[in-house]
Amino acid sequence: MGKVTIPIGPQHPALKEPESFAITLDGEKIVHMNVNIGYNHRGIEKSCEGRTYTQAMYILERVCGICSHTHATCFIQGVEEIAGLEVPKRGLYIRTMIAELERMHSHLLWLGVAGHEVGFDTLLMYSWRDREIVMDLLELVSGNRVNYGMNVLGGARRDISPEQAKEILKGMDLLEERTKYYIQVASEEVTLIKRLSKVGYLSHEDALKLGTIGPTGRASGVDTDTRRDDPYAAYPELKFKVVTDNHNDVYGRVIVRLGELIESYNMVRQLVNNLPEGPISVKAPRKIGPGEAVSRYEAPRGEDIHYIKANGTEKPERVKVRAPTLANVQSVAKMLENGYLADVPIVIAAIDPCFSCTDRMIFSIKNPDGKATGSMDWKALREYSIEWHKKQGVDFSKAKIR
Amino acid sequence: MLESIFQIIVFPGFVFLSVAGVFAEYIDRKLYARFQNRQGPPWFQPVADFIKLLAKEDIIPEEAEPKLFSALPVVALTAAVTAIFYIPTWGLNALFSFEGDLVVVIYLLTIPTLAFFLGGWTSTSLYAMIGSVRTLTQLFAYEVPLFMAVLAPAILADSWSLSGIAAYYSQNPLRALFNLPAFFVALVAIQGKLERVPFDIPEAETEIVAGTFTEYSGRLLAYFRMAIDIEMVVCAALLSAVFVPLWVNAPALGVIVFLVKLLVMIFLFALFRSIFARLRIDQMVNFCWKYLAPAALFQLALNFILKGLLN
Amino acid sequence: MIKPGAMLREVLRHMAKKPATEQYPFVKKEKPPKFRGKLVFYAEKCIGCNMCVRDCPANAIKITKKGDKQFECEIMMNRCIFCAQCVDSCPRKALEATKEFELAQLDPKKFKVVYEAAAPKPVENTEKKPE
Known part of the structure; x- marks a missing residue:
């Protein structure tokens, strides 16, 4: 067999969304790789322009199924900034709590996917079973398992009762125990370590040069976290540390994500225990602006950026979404240099890609x-x-x- | 004569093996599910899968050689079934046996692997070709340790016939304990032969879709899957014949003991696949030559010495 | 400490445990009180302010005036994204999100639910034509 080019995607069992990676192979070694995105454009930004702020928030919540609260909150933060709304403390706390619960379920989901990509289905089954704990909590608090709808212009939409707070604390203890077990498995199981360490190597310099963010960057020692660097919502009042790692490989990304889970549990405990009394939201005007705002938000996958331009009417003039995967997807080609075909699925999965969030319009001249x-x-x-x-x-x- | 025909067709021949294969798959899948805290399939699921596949259309790629493409599943199936005739099942004696049938069984068990390779190669799909190259690479890695590990007990028993080995160890059951390292080596190598985690590299679904079987569908795929199921039973029978010195020479009780031994082996297989991640092909080859082959060699040397001391 | 089979004990422990699988179609889980499912409309409460129509992100609601203080509501369940913003927007609580969620349908006509003006009980599929 000489050099062959095999298509990974748009339809492939390793990918959960349609994306295309054309990989040129020499035997099992990767010679060249081409990343092609743009199979999933849905026109969300345009459809936001035709809707009021309240409507656009629900549309943006559906940018991504996993980080739905991320996009809704990121958008609403920008709108509140333009309108000059002062969100009550309790509302911010509830928002932050949902954000951290979302991070937990996203990271636990990722852990299972990573297990599946290296053929470790037992890890997948266990971590997804444990993810149900946090999914049940989200359902209890917000009503639904995905697309929580917990935001409203000027605060949180639903309050948290003391009984729910108790349930959340109970869930945190269970999850912390399980996460510690996974950390132990990740540091002991020899086949898992063999498949993860020294795979998808991305040096600190390359990580900076390619602009990687979130856990992908933090595993290469890029110490950025919007929650700390540009605090929003209730983060200024929380004690947490930004988990970084210097393994620079997939193993490091596992360590970072598992470490972030532990931090998230502590954060939610702080939030529940210090939940301030008072109203959860303020009344917002229907007409907003004129003005523009850039809103930053640390999604489970990295920094999410929304740009909103308001013109004084009920509807935004322009909404731009920069999902975190867009910043990370370029690094995949670098990570796979001189890699093996067998590492392709896990390296792609290691940036925790969410392609449908990433895809914006592609304009080709005819x-x-x-x-x-x-x-x-x-x-x-x-x-x-x-x-x-x-x-x-x-x-x-x-x-x-x- | 009539008895032989009965044995070939019914027990331990084709009919028994098909049923055992289906149940082995069920037990394997159920155990795997329970290890993962899942519910697992109902008992008829493998049969239902098989019937469903039989009812589906056979698609042969245009580029493939149609006769070879459709003959290979049958070849794999036949080779796997033939192997059982040389393995003692319910009694000490196999259906056929001669000095050296151990080698024949090992080679018969290699034929399905070669059929997988050729099947992938003729289907000319990229995924299938990569899968078949991996099948062959893997074959060279596990075959030598497996052969040496199975040979070690034969050296001690001074017989290269499976029936002879069974007879020897049924007389000296405690001496089977010497073969424990070889048993472990064989157990690991068999995972490579059956293409299961951690050695399911040729059909790693997240990398190369279904590997060698990517282009197979319908009846042909059903035969291939049946061949794999039967291979699993035959491998379990081989391991229990060589390494487990537990024999009862009475028909009914003998069958029960045989089935229990098979169950224990399948339990080990299922456990094996639930606690490991899939290795990469280079890591797999490394592992086999660095650890498995020396361990098997050590066992061979040990058995040569023991043979001199004991016999 | 690196060792092969780190999960062995956990795996064996789970063999005796009850499966975590949920028997979904046979055993249905109780939905939480805040669940946002199928919408119902109480025509006698509606004042026709059209707040729900204005806030619906999916244009799934249509309110038509049928008479003096009598309003008919038409909900397109295939458009609805189940955000339940209309429930929050309604000043008279004329809309309510129920716990019903098994709404998949082969017949597209059945997605349109019409609540007749001032009728106390919802009547479904009034526009259904004979098949």
């Missing part, structure tokens, strides 16, 4: 004969936009680019 000619470079894009705005009656051709 020739007169209708054939696409690929993407635009920066200059062409600028010329195109000047042309487009001219049709709208605005001339940007004299504007300077800094």
Whole structure:
């Protein structure tokens, strides 16, 4: 067998979402790899522009099934900033609590997926069974297992009763015990360590250069965490440490995520024990702005950024979503350099990709004969936009680019 | 004559093996599920799967050689069934036996693996070809330790026939304890032969879809899966014949003892696959040559010395 | 301490344990009180303010005036994203999220649920044509 190029995706058992990785192999070794995203565009940003802020929040909550609270909160934080709303303490605490519960279920889900990708299905079954504990808690608090709908403009939508708080604390103890067991398994089981360590190596310099964020970056020693660096919601009042690791490989990413789980349990305990009294939300105006805001939020996968531009009406003028996977997906090609085919699934899974969140519109220019000619470079894009705005009656051709 | 035909067709031949294979798959899957705190399939699930596959359409890739492509599953199935005739099942004597049938059984058990390789190679799909290359690479890694591990008890028994080995160890049951390292080596190597975790590299679903079986469907896939099930029973029977000195020479009781031995082996197989992650092919080859082969060699040397001391 | 089979004990311990599998279609789990399922409409409470229609992200609700203070409500269950914002928006609690969630349907017509004006009980499938 000479060099062959095999397609991993758009449909492949290793991927849970349609994405394409074309991998050139020499035997079992990877020679070259091509990442192709853009199979999942749903037009969410555009549909937000046609909806009021309340409606857009529910639409954005459905950007991702796993980190739904992430996107809703990130958006609403920006809107509240434009409107100058002061969210009550209790509302912020409840928001943060859901955010941390969400991080737990996302990381536990990831642990199972990682187990499955290296053929360790027992780990998958156990960690997903334990994930049910946190899913049940989320269902108890918010009503549903996914898409919690716990946000409202100006605070939290639903209150937490003392009985629910007690249940949450009970769940935390159970989960902490289980997570400690997984940490023990990850540091003892020889086949697991063999499959994870020295795999998907991403040095600290490369991690910085490629702009990796979240647990992927933190496992390469990139010490960034929005919760600490640019605190939002109730994070300024919480004591926690940012887990980093210097293994620079998939094993390090497991360690970071498991460590973050332990931190999350402690955070939720602090939140439940110090839950302030008072209202959970303030009344918000329907018309917001004008103004614009960039909102940052630490999703389970890394930093999520939303840009919102308000024009004083009921509807946002522009909403832009930058999901964390977009920042990390480029590093996959680097991680797989000189790797093995067998490592492809676990290395892709190790950045905890969420492709449907990532996919935004891709614009390809068409020739007169209708054939696409690929993407635009920066200059062409600028010329195109000047042309487009001219049709709208605005001339940007004299504007300077800094 | 009539008895031989009965034995070939019914017990321990084709009919018994098919039923045992189906139940072995059920027990394996159920145990695997219970180890993982799941419920597992109902008892008829393997039969239902088999019937479903039989009812499906056979698709043969255009590029494949149709005759070879459809003959290979049957070859694998036949080879696996034939192997049982040389393995003592309910009594000390196998259906056929001659000096050296141990080698024949090992080679008969290699044929399904070769059929998997050829099946993957003829289907000309990229996933299947990578799978078949892995099948062959893996074969070279586990076959030598497996052969040496099974040979060690034969050296001590001074007979290269499975019936002879069984007879020797039924007279000196305690001497089977010397073979414990070889038993462990054989148990691990058999996982490679059966392509199960941690050595399910040729059909690693998250990497190469279904490996060698990617292009197989319908009846042909059903035969392949049946061949794997029967191979599992035959391997369990081989391990228990060589390493477990527990024989009752009465028909009914003998069958029960045989089935219990099979169950214990399948329990070990299921346990094995639930506590490990899948290795990479280079790690697997390394492991087999670095640890399994020396362990088997050590056992061989030990048995040569023991033979001189004891006999 | 690196060793093979670190999960062995846990695995064997689980053999005697009851499976964690939920027997879903046969045994149904109790939904929490805040569950957001199928919507019901109480026509006698509706004042026709259209707040629910304005806040619905999926355009799933339609309120039509049928007479003096009588309003008919049409809910498209295939459009509904079950956020239950309409329940929060309604000033008179004329909408309620129930615990019913098994709403999958082969017939697209059955997704449209019409609650007749001021009728105390919902009548389903009024527009159903003979098949």
